Amino acid sequence: MNKASLNGLQLAYERFGRGTPLVLIHGYPLDHTIWNPVVPLLESGFDLILPDLRGFGQSDTVRTQYTLTDMAADLAALLDFLKIKTAVIAGHSMGGYVALAFARRYPLRVRGLGLVASQAIADPPEKKPARTQMADRVETNGVGEVAESMPALLTADADLQAALKQLILRQPREGVAGALRAMANRPDSTDILSTFDFPVAIIHGLADKIIPIESARDVRAAVKKGYLVEIEGAGHMPMMEAQQVTAEALNTLR
Numbered sequence: 001m002n003k004a005s006l007n008g009l010q011l012a013y014e015r016f017g018r019g020t021p022l023v024l025i026h027g028y029p030l031d032h033t034i035w036n037p038v039v040p041l042l043e044s045g046f047d048l049i050l051p052d053l054r055g056f057g058q059s060d061t062v063r064t065q066y067t068l069t070d071m072a073a074d075l076a077a078l079l080d081f082l083k084i085k086t087a088v089i090a091g092h093s094m095g096g097y098v099a100l101a102f103a104r105r106y107p108l109r110v111r112g113l114g115l116v117a118s119q120a121i122a123d124p125p126e127k128k129p130a131r132t133q134m135a136d137r138v139e140t141n142g143v144g145e146v147a148e149s150m151p152a153l154l155t156a157d158a159d160l161q162a163a164l165k166q167l168i169l170r171q172p173r174e175g176v177a178g179a180l181r182a183m184a185n186r187p188d189s190t191d192i193l194s195t196f197d198f199p200v201a202i203i204h205g206l207a208d209k210i211i212p213i214e215s216a217r218d219v220r221a222a223v224k225k226g227y228l229v230e231i232e233g234a235g236h237m238p239m240m241e242a243q244q245v246t247a248e249a250l251n252t253l254r
């Protein structure tokens, strides 16, 4: 695991392969290791950069409240540190929200965008208090409640559920709570989709229980150069449940 010191924050990341820079951003409440199944399928064509977002994996936690744009700024600082000007930016679910925040703030640094099990819309108003209440409970009680409830929503595969539960239990409570608050406060990104001149690969499981396929279709309809792959039998974790199809779609962004 590599560490970059960025304005006082230690950000952990893995790097594999060579070719077009591709940043793979994990979702909530996980870390970069969710991408491991697709690394062998991507590393011959991409310079893969797999960060742990602030508050997750081996990156530092931050105690003050932050936004998804702050997380995107961490990634821009990581690219600066690696002396990479432009990259393909792909994110899973919350990682997709961070990718969209990156595209809004640094459009000239984006060569292509990947949205895996993600969406462009903000939370509906009724979801925000639920996120904030969960953040409060996680801060007080730890990540146990999330680790119990989330795996069944992520995938129908029992072995994968067990592995994801262990992964969630390893995440710091400050990071899980911070991400919940950041997601609750994120803006709607629909307004920027039609401005993208780069290709957008949208990868979505038809059995996703967290973000419905309609959200992915809406993104496809709003971008100029979109490519949507709908995966039969996959839930919210296509990079683990359908590695080949996910990697093929990301490979179109080379």
Ligand code: MLT
Pocket (backbone or CB within 6 Å): 027, 028, 029, 092, 093, 094, 095, 183, 210
């Ligand atoms: C994720 O998988 O990153 C989150 O569940 C997305 C969300 O809660 O909106």
